[in-house]
Amino acid sequence: MHRSRYRLPPIGAALCAALVACGGGGPGGAQAPSPSAPPPAPSSPAPGTATGRAPGEQDVVFVQRMVLHHRGAVDLADTAVARASSAQVRELAASISAARAPQVEEMTSWLDARGEPVPAGSSMGGEDPADPADPAAAGTSNLEEVQELEGATGAGFDRAFLRLVVAHHEAGVAAAAAERTGGTDPWAVELASRIEREESAEAQRARDLLGTLGG
Numbered sequence: 001m002h003r004s005r006y007r008l009p010p011i012g013a014a015l016c017a018a019l020v021a022c023g024g025g026g027p028g029g030a031q032a033p034s035p036s037a038p039p040p041a042p043s044s045p046a047p048g049t050a051t052g053r054a055p056g057e058q059d060v061v062f063v064q065r066m067v068l069h070h071r072g073a074v075d076l077a078d079t080a081v082a083r084a085s086s087a088q089v090r091e092l093a094a095s096i097s098a099a100r101a102p103q104v105e106e107m108t109s110w111l112d113a114r115g116e117p118v119p120a121g122s123s124m125g126g127e128d129p130a131d132p133a134d135p136a137a138a139g140t141s142n143l144e145e146v147q148e149l150e151g152a153t154g155a156g157f158d159r160a161f162l163r164l165v166v167a168h169h170e171a172g173v174a175a176a177a178a179e180r181t182g183g184t185d186p187w188a189v190e191l192a193s194r195i196e197r198e199e200s201a202e203a204q205r206a207r208d209l210l211g212t213l214g215g
Protein backbone atom coordinates (compact mmCIF):
# COMPACT_ATOMS: atom_id res chain seq x y z
CA MET A 1 0.00 0.00 0.00
CA HIS A 2 1.53 3.30 -1.06
CA ARG A 3 -0.63 5.80 0.73
CA SER A 4 1.28 7.83 3.29
CA ARG A 5 -0.30 9.78 6.12
CA TYR A 6 1.16 13.06 7.30
CA ARG A 7 0.19 15.32 10.15
CA LEU A 8 -0.70 18.58 8.50
CA PRO A 9 -0.26 21.19 11.25
CA PRO A 10 1.98 23.05 10.77
CA ILE A 11 1.18 22.92 7.08
CA GLY A 12 2.32 26.15 5.44
CA ALA A 13 4.13 25.66 2.16
CA ALA A 14 3.65 21.89 2.29
CA LEU A 15 -0.07 22.32 1.80
CA CYS A 16 0.60 24.67 -1.10
CA ALA A 17 2.33 21.71 -2.71
CA ALA A 18 -0.83 19.69 -2.18
CA LEU A 19 -2.81 22.19 -4.18
CA VAL A 20 -0.54 21.83 -7.20
CA ALA A 21 0.33 18.17 -6.84
CA CYS A 22 -1.43 17.02 -9.97
CA GLY A 23 0.78 19.41 -11.94
CA GLY A 24 4.08 18.35 -10.38
CA GLY A 25 5.77 15.37 -8.85
CA GLY A 26 7.73 13.71 -11.61
CA PRO A 27 7.12 12.27 -15.01
CA GLY A 28 5.15 10.65 -16.12
CA GLY A 29 -20.17 16.07 -3.79
CA ALA A 30 -21.67 13.31 -3.97
CA GLN A 31 -20.43 10.08 -2.51
CA ALA A 32 -18.14 8.60 -5.13
CA PRO A 33 -19.28 5.42 -6.81
CA SER A 34 -17.41 2.26 -5.99
CA PRO A 35 -14.15 2.24 -7.98
CA SER A 36 -13.78 -0.32 -10.69
CA ALA A 37 -10.99 -2.85 -10.48
CA PRO A 38 -7.72 -1.83 -12.16
CA PRO A 39 -6.99 -3.44 -15.50
CA PRO A 40 -4.79 -6.54 -15.74
CA ALA A 41 -1.09 -6.60 -16.44
CA PRO A 42 0.14 -5.94 -19.98
CA SER A 43 0.16 -9.67 -20.79
CA SER A 44 -3.65 -9.52 -20.83
CA PRO A 45 -5.78 -7.06 -22.79
CA ALA A 46 -6.75 -3.96 -20.83
CA PRO A 47 -10.46 -3.30 -20.33
CA GLY A 48 -12.06 -1.75 -23.38
CA THR A 49 -9.33 -2.72 -25.81
CA ALA A 50 -8.66 -5.90 -27.75
CA THR A 51 -4.97 -5.20 -28.19
CA GLY A 52 -3.86 -4.55 -24.62
CA ARG A 53 -1.72 -1.70 -25.98
CA ALA A 54 0.59 -0.15 -23.39
CA PRO A 55 -0.63 3.23 -22.13
CA GLY A 56 0.82 6.38 -23.61
CA GLU A 57 3.05 8.73 -21.71
CA GLN A 58 0.18 11.14 -21.02
CA ASP A 59 -1.81 8.37 -19.34
CA VAL A 60 1.08 7.39 -17.08
CA VAL A 61 1.85 11.00 -16.14
CA PHE A 62 -1.81 11.63 -15.35
CA VAL A 63 -2.11 8.60 -13.08
CA GLN A 64 1.17 9.39 -11.29
CA ARG A 65 0.07 12.96 -10.65
CA MET A 66 -3.34 11.85 -9.48
CA VAL A 67 -1.74 9.52 -6.93
CA LEU A 68 -0.08 12.55 -5.34
CA HIS A 69 -3.15 14.73 -5.80
CA HIS A 70 -5.44 12.20 -4.13
CA ARG A 71 -3.06 11.48 -1.25
CA GLY A 72 -2.93 15.21 -0.60
CA ALA A 73 -6.72 15.41 -0.69
CA VAL A 74 -7.01 12.56 1.82
CA ASP A 75 -4.50 14.16 4.20
CA LEU A 76 -6.26 17.52 3.96
CA ALA A 77 -9.69 15.93 4.44
CA ASP A 78 -8.56 13.86 7.42
CA THR A 79 -7.31 17.03 9.08
CA ALA A 80 -10.73 18.64 8.61
CA VAL A 81 -12.46 15.57 10.04
CA ALA A 82 -10.45 16.15 13.21
CA ARG A 83 -10.58 19.96 13.35
CA ALA A 84 -13.70 21.28 11.62
CA SER A 85 -16.41 22.72 13.84
CA SER A 86 -19.31 22.18 11.41
CA ALA A 87 -20.82 18.71 11.20
CA GLN A 88 -21.55 19.31 7.51
CA VAL A 89 -17.92 20.22 6.83
CA ARG A 90 -16.74 17.13 8.69
CA GLU A 91 -19.17 15.04 6.66
CA LEU A 92 -17.83 16.46 3.38
CA ALA A 93 -14.26 15.88 4.51
CA ALA A 94 -15.02 12.28 5.48
CA SER A 95 -16.67 11.60 2.12
CA ILE A 96 -13.64 13.03 0.27
CA SER A 97 -11.29 10.79 2.23
CA ALA A 98 -13.49 7.72 1.72
CA ALA A 99 -13.76 8.33 -2.03
CA ARG A 100 -10.14 9.18 -2.80
CA ALA A 101 -8.31 6.57 -0.72
CA PRO A 102 -9.60 3.59 -2.76
CA GLN A 103 -8.70 5.40 -5.98
CA VAL A 104 -5.11 5.75 -4.73
CA GLU A 105 -4.96 1.97 -4.34
CA GLU A 106 -6.54 1.52 -7.76
CA MET A 107 -4.00 3.82 -9.43
CA THR A 108 -0.97 2.36 -7.69
CA SER A 109 -2.07 -1.13 -8.76
CA TRP A 110 -2.39 0.08 -12.36
CA LEU A 111 1.10 1.57 -12.29
CA ASP A 112 2.61 -1.50 -10.60
CA ALA A 113 1.04 -3.84 -13.15
CA ARG A 114 2.76 -1.92 -15.95
CA GLY A 115 6.14 -1.55 -14.28
CA GLU A 116 5.71 2.21 -14.00
CA PRO A 117 7.11 4.05 -10.96
CA VAL A 118 4.67 4.97 -8.21
CA PRO A 119 5.36 8.40 -6.68
CA ALA A 120 6.54 8.10 -3.10
CA GLY A 121 4.85 9.81 -0.20
CA SER A 122 2.12 12.39 -0.46
CA SER A 123 1.68 15.77 -2.06
CA MET A 124 1.95 17.10 1.48
CA GLY A 125 5.65 16.23 1.28
CA GLY A 126 6.66 19.35 -0.65
CA GLU A 127 7.03 18.37 -4.29
CA ASP A 128 8.14 20.97 -6.79
CA PRO A 129 5.46 23.49 -7.76
CA ALA A 130 3.51 22.92 -10.93
CA ASP A 131 4.27 24.44 -14.28
CA PRO A 132 1.91 27.43 -14.50
CA ALA A 133 1.11 26.41 -18.08
CA ASP A 134 -0.17 23.03 -16.93
CA PRO A 135 -3.99 22.96 -16.71
CA ALA A 136 -3.68 21.14 -13.40
CA ALA A 137 -2.16 24.28 -11.86
CA ALA A 138 -5.21 26.43 -12.57
CA GLY A 139 -6.57 28.30 -9.57
CA THR A 140 -4.01 27.04 -7.07
CA SER A 141 -2.19 30.19 -5.92
CA ASN A 142 -3.60 30.09 -2.40
CA LEU A 143 -0.72 30.80 -0.04
CA GLU A 144 -2.81 33.24 1.99
CA GLU A 145 -5.58 30.67 2.39
CA VAL A 146 -3.06 28.00 3.41
CA GLN A 147 -1.67 30.31 6.07
CA GLU A 148 -5.20 31.10 7.21
CA LEU A 149 -5.99 27.40 7.59
CA GLU A 150 -2.84 26.79 9.58
CA GLY A 151 -3.81 29.21 12.31
CA ALA A 152 -7.58 29.00 12.11
CA THR A 153 -10.08 27.46 14.48
CA GLY A 154 -13.84 27.09 14.53
CA ALA A 155 -15.80 28.57 11.64
CA GLY A 156 -12.66 30.27 10.33
CA PHE A 157 -11.03 26.88 9.85
CA ASP A 158 -14.14 25.55 8.14
CA ARG A 159 -14.20 28.40 5.62
CA ALA A 160 -10.46 28.12 4.91
CA PHE A 161 -10.76 24.37 4.40
CA LEU A 162 -13.69 24.74 2.02
CA ARG A 163 -11.85 27.34 -0.08
CA LEU A 164 -8.88 24.99 -0.35
CA VAL A 165 -11.14 22.11 -1.37
CA VAL A 166 -12.54 24.24 -4.19
CA ALA A 167 -9.07 25.21 -5.43
CA HIS A 168 -7.65 21.69 -5.06
CA HIS A 169 -10.57 20.10 -6.85
CA GLU A 170 -10.61 22.67 -9.63
CA ALA A 171 -7.01 21.67 -10.33
CA GLY A 172 -7.93 18.00 -10.30
CA VAL A 173 -10.90 18.56 -12.62
CA ALA A 174 -8.68 20.46 -15.07
CA ALA A 175 -6.13 17.64 -15.14
CA ALA A 176 -8.85 15.01 -15.51
CA ALA A 177 -10.49 16.90 -18.38
CA ALA A 178 -7.16 17.07 -20.20
CA GLU A 179 -6.69 13.31 -19.81
CA ARG A 180 -10.26 12.56 -20.83
CA THR A 181 -9.84 14.43 -24.10
CA GLY A 182 -6.22 13.52 -24.85
CA GLY A 183 -5.51 10.18 -23.18
CA THR A 184 -5.21 6.91 -25.10
CA ASP A 185 -5.53 4.21 -22.44
CA PRO A 186 -9.21 3.27 -21.95
CA TRP A 187 -8.89 2.64 -18.21
CA ALA A 188 -7.04 5.92 -17.55
CA VAL A 189 -9.57 7.86 -19.61
CA GLU A 190 -12.46 6.25 -17.71
CA LEU A 191 -10.74 7.09 -14.42
CA ALA A 192 -10.36 10.69 -15.57
CA SER A 193 -14.08 10.86 -16.31
CA ARG A 194 -14.87 9.59 -12.82
CA ILE A 195 -12.48 12.05 -11.16
CA GLU A 196 -13.85 14.95 -13.19
CA ARG A 197 -17.43 14.08 -12.23
CA GLU A 198 -16.77 13.33 -8.56
CA GLU A 199 -14.46 16.25 -7.79
CA SER A 200 -16.77 18.66 -9.60
CA ALA A 201 -19.60 17.54 -7.32
CA GLU A 202 -17.44 17.82 -4.20
CA ALA A 203 -16.23 21.29 -5.19
CA GLN A 204 -19.83 22.42 -5.69
CA ARG A 205 -20.77 21.02 -2.31
CA ALA A 206 -17.88 22.99 -0.77
CA ARG A 207 -19.10 26.17 -2.51
CA ASP A 208 -22.61 25.61 -1.18
CA LEU A 209 -21.30 25.17 2.36
CA LEU A 210 -19.19 28.31 2.00
CA GLY A 211 -22.37 30.18 1.16
CA THR A 212 -24.03 29.00 4.36
CA LEU A 213 -20.93 29.92 6.42
CA GLY A 214 -20.60 33.40 4.97
CA GLY A 215 -17.91 32.62 2.39
